[in-house]
Amino acid sequence: MISALRGDPVTAARALLGRLLVSDVDGVRVAVRISEVEAYGGADDPASHAYRGQTDRNRTMFGPPGHLYVYRSYGLHWCANVVCGAVGAGSAVLLRGGTPEEGVEAMERRRGRQDHLADGPGRLCQALGITGAHDGIDVATGAVRIEGRRSTQGAVVSTPRIGITRATNRDWRFVSTSVSGGR
């Protein structure tokens, strides 16, 4: 497992930026380079799903690091996180965007269009075929994996997190500028 995933969510988020996110769903291999992430804490972070403690939805967040936490957003979209920190911490990194590297045709088919394939948490999950069925899987060995090393080229910008109303003062969104796919 990526050792930084045992650490705090900001460290884990920066460690995931620039890595290859691969899905093997329905017999198709699809890969994107992670270009945008957000860090979420546990009981210390009012914007986190884990802030109010464990529920049926977020129980994966409280499990071991390196597993995928998938939830439904606004009743329509799937969003995926990589759990980090110690068991019980409830912290995770939201995967918000990536640039297509492999399986572009499969992504276009799943998305039903040829632009905006994986720039946004819901779009990324749709492009990779990630659904609630993948909640809890191990990102080292499962159908959705992080592969290889981080490509460290380019600068990283941090900004407030998107679409939240609490703890908006924390610059816990990280975007790599050299690669497109952020915003």
Added chain:
DNA sequence: ATAGCGATGTTCT
């Protein structure tokens, strides 16, 4: 380029 809005399930007050 930006603004408004509908869709829709789970969680929270």
Added chain:
DNA sequence: GAACATCGCTATA
């Protein structure tokens, strides 16, 4: 009942 870690379409500029 309201809010929500979103998205895509439509309208106006």
